Amino acid sequence: MDRSSFPSDVLSTHFLWPHGMSYLNRWGLMDKVLAATPSHTVVNLVNEGIALSGEVPLDLLRQHFKELHQDDSGVVQRYASVRRKVLDEILVEAAVEAGAEVRQGFAVEDLLYDGDRVVGVVGRTRGGERVEERARVVIGADGRNSMVARTLRLPKHDQRPKCTFAYWSYFSGFDLTTAQLHRRGRLGMAVVPTSFGQNMTLVWGPSEWSKEFRGDIQGNFHKALDFISPEIGELVRTSGRREERFFGTLDQAAFLRPLAGPGWVLVGDAECFKDQCTATGMTYAFRDAELASTAIHSWLAGERPLDEALNDYRSRRRSQVAAAYYDYTCTLAEMQTLRHDELQLFVALRSNQDETNRLIATHADIAPVSEFFQASNLFLLNDAAKQSSDAFPIFNDFENTTKSYRQNLFA
Amino acid sequence: MNQETSPREDGELVGEILAAADLAIGRLDGRGAEEVLRADPETSQVLAECATRIGEAAREISEMMRNWASHIPWEAFEELGTSQKSDIEVERLCAFLREEFPRTRADMEEMWEPGHLRNPVDPDEEFALDKNAYDFYRPAGRDLMRRTEDFHDWVEARRRTETWQYSRVLEQAPGNNAVITNDLGRRTRGINFNSQDYLSFNAHPAIREAAAKALRDYGPHSAGSPMVLGNTTISNELEKELGELTGAEHVTLFPTGWAAGFGTIAGLVRPEDHVVIDRLAHSCLQQGARAATRNVYRYEHLSVDAVRGHLRDIRARDPRSGILVVTDGLFSVDADWPDLAALQAVCREHDATLLVDVAHDLGATGPGGSGVIGTQGMLGEVDLVMGAFSKSFASNGGFLASKSPAVKQYVKMFGGSHFFSNALSPMQTAVVLQATRIIRSPEGDELRGKLFQAIDALRDELSGRGLTCMGVPSPIVPLLIGNEKLARVTNRLLFDQGVLAFMVEFPVTPTGSSRFRLQVQAAHRPEEAREAARIIDRSIAEARSYLSSAFGNDLV
Numbered sequence: 001m002d003r004s005s006f007p008s009d010v011l012s013t014h015f016l017w018p019h020g021m022s023y024l025n026r027w028g029l030m031d032k033v034l035a036a037t038p039s040h041t042v043v044n045l046v047n048e049g050i051a052l053s054g055e056v057p058l059d060l061l062r063q064h065f066k067e068l069h070q071d072d073s074g075v076v077q078r079y080a081s082v083r084r085k086v087l088d089e090i091l092v093e094a095a096v097e098a099g100a101e102v103r104q105g106f107a108v109e110d111l112l113y114d115g116d117r118v119v120g121v122v123g124r125t126r127g128g129e130r131v132e133e134r135a136r137v138v139i140g141a142d143g144r145n146s147m148v149a150r151t152l153r154l155p156k157h158d159q160r161p162k163c164t165f166a167y168w169s170y171f172s173g174f175d176l177t178t179a180q181l182h183r184r185g186r187l188g189m190a191v192v193p194t195s196f197g198q199n200m201t202l203v204w205g206p207s208e209w210s211k212e213f214r215g216d217i218q219g220n221f222h223k224a225l226d227f228i229s230p231e232i233g234e235l236v237r238t239s240g241r242r243e244e245r246f247f248g249t250l251d252q253a254a255f256l257r258p259l260a261g262p263g264w265v266l267v268g269d270a271e272c273f274k275d276q277c278t279a280t281g282m283t284y285a286f287r288d289a290e291l292a293s294t295a296i297h298s299w300l301a302g303e304r305p306l307d308e309a310l311n312d313y314r315s316r317r318r319s320q321v322a323a324a325y326y327d328y329t330c331t332l333a334e335m336q337t338l339r340h341d342e343l344q345l346f347v348a349l350r351s352n353q354d355e356t357n358r359l360i361a362t363h364a365d366i367a368p369v370s371e372f373f374q375a376s377n378l379f380l381l382n383d384a385a386k387q388s389s390d391a392f393p394i395f396n397d398f399e400n401t402t403k404s405y406r407q408n409l410f411a
Numbered sequence: 412m413n414q415e416t417s418p419r420e421d422g423e424l425v426g427e428i429l430a431a432a433d434l435a436i437g438r439l440d441g442r443g444a445e446e447v448l449r450a451d452p453e454t455s456q457v458l459a460e461c462a463t464r465i466g467e468a469a470r471e472i473s474e475m476m477r478n479w480a481s482h483i484p485w486e487a488f489e490e491l492g493t494s495q496k497s498d499i500e501v502e503r504l505c506a507f508l509r510e511e512f513p514r515t516r517a518d519m520e521e522m523w524e525p526g527h528l529r530n531p532v533d534p535d536e537e538f539a540l541d542k543n544a545y546d547f548y549r550p551a552g553r554d555l556m557r558r559t560e561d562f563h564d565w566v567e568a569r570r571r572t573e574t575w576q577y578s579r580v581l582e583q584a585p586g587n588n589a590v591i592t593n594d595l596g597r598r599t600r601g602i603n604f605n606s607q608d609y610l611s612f613n614a615h616p617a618i619r620e621a622a623a624k625a626l627r628d629y630g631p632h633s634a635g636s637p638m639v640l641g642n643t644t645i646s647n648e649l650e651k652e653l654g655e656l657t658g659a660e661h662v663t664l665f666p667t668g669w670a671a672g673f674g675t676i677a678g679l680v681r682p683e684d685h686v687v688i689d690r691l692a693h694s695c696l697q698q699g700a701r702a703a704t705r706n707v708y709r710y711e712h713l714s715v716d717a718v719r720g721h722l723r724d725i726r727a728r729d730p731r732s733g734i735l736v737v738t739d740g741l742f743s744v745d746a747d748w749p750d751l752a753a754l755q756a757v758c759r760e761h762d763a764t765l766l767v768d769v770a771h772d773l774g775a776t777g778p779g780g781s782g783v784i785g786t787q788g789m790l791g792e793v794d795l796v797m798g799a800f801s802k803s804f805a806s807n808g809g810f811l812a813s814k815s816p817a818v819k820q821y822v823k824m825f826g827g828s829h830f831f832s833n834a835l836s837p838m839q840t841a842v843v844l845q846a847t848r849i850i851r852s853p854e855g856d857e858l859r860g861k862l863f864q865a866i867d868a869l870r871d872e873l874s875g876r877g878l879t880c881m882g883v884p885s886p887i888v889p890l891l892i893g894n895e896k897l898a899r900v901t902n903r904l905l906f907d908q909g910v911l912a913f914m915v916e917f918p919v920t921p922t923g924s925s926r927f928r929l930q931v932q933a934a935h936r937p938e939e940a941r942e943a944a945r946i947i948d949r950s951i952a953e954a955r956s957y958l959s960s961a962f963g964n965d966l967v
Binding site: 008011144150158161162167211217244246253325328339377383 | 417418419420421422423473474475476478479480481482518521522524525526527528546547548549550551552688690691692697701705707709891893894895896917918919920921922923924958959960
């Protein structure tokens with residue numbers, strides 16, 4: 001049941017990391033998506049002018065799927081930025097083809113209970129007709145502002161209010177080919193080719209700067225691009241044609257909710273919301289869909305009780321690895337200036353493709369944070385560095401530059 | 412798309428709705444629609460304009476935002492400003508402001524100005540909990556002294572918020588209970604899992620007497636390098652005893668365990684050689700490897716297959732150089748151990764040499780205190796055995812043991828930390844000698860029996876409460892916490908609740924896998940261990956509630 005009618009769009013980075021694309025491939029839907037949107041394997045990271053390029057290694061992807069799903073079939077190294085009005089329709093059609101009854105334009109307004117147990121929903125059709133449906137289990141795949149979670153008055157845990165503000169739009173007229181993720185000072189920028197021959201062009205920064213930024217969204221958008229990458233800033237200004245309005249959000253505080261209870265389950269942003277800065281939301285929605293549906297299937301097939309099946313889902317989603325990545329994203333979302341040691345590490349990685357690839361996999365939550373960010377590994381990376389930092393201006397007057405970065409650029 | 416024709420950005424529209432609603436509420440000043448329409452035409456006009464502004468803004472909200480902010484009843488907003496009649500608009504607006512708006516106002520404000528921007532947090536606590544030590548590893552600037560100040564600021568914030576777990580001091584002997592002071596001068600007493608004295612030798616009369624006798628016989632000072640005149644006849648006796656305990660008779664003593672690990676690798680490995688090292692091996696081994704050669708390969712923890720892969724690769728391209736494979740016996744923050752027979756066999760197949768650090772297991776585990784090597788039936792079979800006295804032998808110091816007299820002489824000369832350090836003091840040497848003798852005696856078996864009763868009680872109680880004890884039963888009981896903030900707050904709470912425990916985090920453990928390392932002693936009574944487990948469990952629950960955290964075992 002969805003209140004929207006498809007095709008329909010929603011705020012999103014539209015980004016699917018390789019594990020996200022792998023799920024689509026496992027479900028037989030990747031080709032349909034690729035027919036409507038470009039995809040690549042190489043990601044370009046540029047931090048304070050220190051450029052790194054790489055792709056997520058296949059072996060780490062396989063390992064990730066084996067550990068999470070005990071099955072590494074269908075993994076691919078591609079990523080894509082796909083508009084939701086393209087993707088969601090493909091998903092809805094696939095659900096119908098698979099035998100699901102999909103109700104579009106149907107607003108779920110309340111839950112039905114038997115004691116504490118959720119036993120169905122009450123909703124309204126677009127025509128205004130009130131409908132009750134009973135169910136053995138109700139799954140809330142209804143996003144950050146989940147109606148299911150709100151109706152159940154579920155608490156939020158591990159709240160991390162510090163987050164980014166993000167503004168973006170869709171530009172045609174230039175082609176940077178592969179995804180560009182840049183950072184300078186307390187600002188970030190992503191340019192990723194997306195559906196309809198456009199580029200998802202996004203800037204973000206610490207939410208405490210948001211008030212000043214929105215004083216002149218268009219002006220500050222370009223100011224941010226120029227600051228982070230003068231070359232890309234000029235390209236967007238001179239060759240880019242903005243195809244839609246600016247979109248933005250500054251309400252991205254991270255949280256967890258309880259993810260299952262009597263008669264209900266939450267998946268995706270509804271159970272765990274994180275800042276956009278790692279662009280993992282859609283990928284996680286797919287992951288949860290596979291984890292939760294596997295668990296529920298095992299119950300429906302009579303293989304184990306529902307509680308046991310859901311505990312399995314819960315333990316994977318609240319694991320040590322999940323907690324470490326949650327912290328990683330929340331820390332990144334503070335958009336502090338990059339530290340001297342981080343920049344030195346990026347320089348060291350320029351001569352180490354394997355570890356650059358692993359960093360990208362770690363950033364995307366494919367390889368565990370604890371394996372890359374481990375003292376003995378970081379020491380070795382530093383020791384093995386073949387490049388010196390001389391070539392990068394950020395090191396010339398690091399302290400004063402960093403101080404200047406702390407001033408709100410839009411004030 | 413030019414700016415004039417482009418719809419406004421959603422945030423701006425939300426701001427417009429809030430501003431218009433606030434203006435209307437202010438002008439109404441508690442009056443109802445009827446009263447205003449009857450008596451105040453100017454306000455009626457303003458209200459009608461507000462209704463139009465709200466309705467227009469709501470209708471301009473993008474489809475993206477509607478689907479995202481699905482909790483806002485946009486339809487109710489959209490109806491405003493559509494009637495063309497100002498009195499109807501005023502009535503609708505008043506009903507809207509009375510019924511719908513109060514329910515959604517907070518949610519819309521959160522979209523316009525999130526709560527955290529309105530409510531600042533304690534900056535000290537935030538700073539203390541949000542950073543890791545490694546954040547300060549590469550400070551910038553040419554002034555080597557001044558650039559340490561950022562780290563110091565962080566330490567001070569950790570101290571002020573009582574989340575700095577380091578630099579606590581003892582007020583009395585570190586037995587199964589202890590009195591300690593934290594570095595703010597606050598004192599506490601508790602069941603002590605914070606000291607490493609697995610066999611409780613610190614309080615053993617024979618050990619204390621051995622120290623006293625050595626003090627009387629030789630004085631407190633060794634007065635020289637062991638290569639010159641720092642050793643005594645006790646040193647020779649100790650080397651012999653240790654040789655029998657480890658099954659490797661050629662023993663070299665070092666002033667600390669760290670010096671033994673670092674010195675052994677630095678003494679044997681040259682820049683063209685290779686070191687293949689477990690990624691969780693002790694810091695002294697990691698740093699020794701990095702100091703000796705750039706050819707360092709970290710392998711997946713405990714994986715013999717990974718070692719085999721590395722050795723095969725290295726030998727395929729370098730048949731001439733030496734390869735040292737390095738592992739802990741009992742890993743000091745994970746409490747697990749490798750398959751030594753398999754590792755040693757793989758090393759022999761590739762002409763590599765195996766070094767095993769038995770600092771945490773020798774004396775406290777295995778038949779006759781022979782540690783992991785004895786447990787696995789490998790006494791006398793491992794190439795190089797290195798250890799420390801600081802866990803089960805009641806003293807500083809370390810050693811290297813092998814079956815080769817040549818290795819012994821070579822490491823003494825070229826290991827650096829042996830030649831160029833003062834020798835163990837006579838008292839330290841005598842203490843370790845006495846400890847070794849007890850370890851090998853029936854009394855040693857009895858002490859290890861008591862130690863393992865306490866270990867089992869602690870692990871059972873913690874596991875029974877749904878907490879995760881890592882590794883296998885050993886004097887180290889690592890209690891996994893994970894998130895650093897949770898571990899730091901738990902640590903702060905534990906301080907006042909009667910358990911002394913050491914919290915380890917990065918760089919000792921990888922990021923995101925902090926834990927308590929509980930070190931058990933033979934003097935811990937099982938009931939004491941169970942009581943400690945109950946207190947720890949309670950503190951974790953309180954810390955989780957303080958942080959409102961849902962990660963980990965105790966799920967909501």
